[in-house]
Amino acid sequence: MSVKLVVMYPKPADPERFDSYFRETHVPLVAKMPGLKNHAFGPSTGPDGGEGPYFWIFVGTWESKAALEAALGSPEGQAAVADIPNYSPDAPTIAVIDATEG
Numbered sequence: 001m002s003v004k005l006v007v008m009y010p011k012p013a014d015p016e017r018f019d020s021y022f023r024e025t026h027v028p029l030v031a032k033m034p035g036l037k038n039h040a041f042g043p044s045t046g047p048d049g050g051e052g053p054y055f056w057i058f059v060g061t062w063e064s065k066a067a068l069e070a071a072l073g074s075p076e077g078q079a080a081v082a083d084i085p086n087y088s089p090d091a092p093t094i095a096v097i098d099a100t101e102g
Helices: 015-031 065-073 075-086
Strands: 002-009 038-045 051-062 093-100
Touching (some): 015 051, 051 065, 065 075, 065 093
Antiparallel strands (some): 002 051, 038 051
16 A cells, blocks of 8 residues: 655646746655655646646655655655745645555
C-alpha cells in the first residue's frame, strides 16, 4: 500500500511559462523530497480530450502517510511548497489518497 499526493492546478495566465518553470525548477525541488517513490505530472484534459477542470496535475507516491507527512515537513518539502506561488499564483487543489494499491 502507498499514499499519493495529488496537486491539481487551475489554468494559469501564461501556460507556457507554467510548463517551463514546473519542469525545470519545481520538479527538481520535489524530486529531493525524502521518501518520494515516484511521481507523474502533466497537462490535464476532460474525458473527451477537451479542456478539463484542471490545467495540470501532479501525483507523487510515498510509502505511507507518515512518510508523506515527514517529506512535507522536511526542508526539501517546505522549499517545494514555498515554490508554488512562483509559477501558480492561484492556489492549487491538493488531496491525499490514502492506502492505494500500486
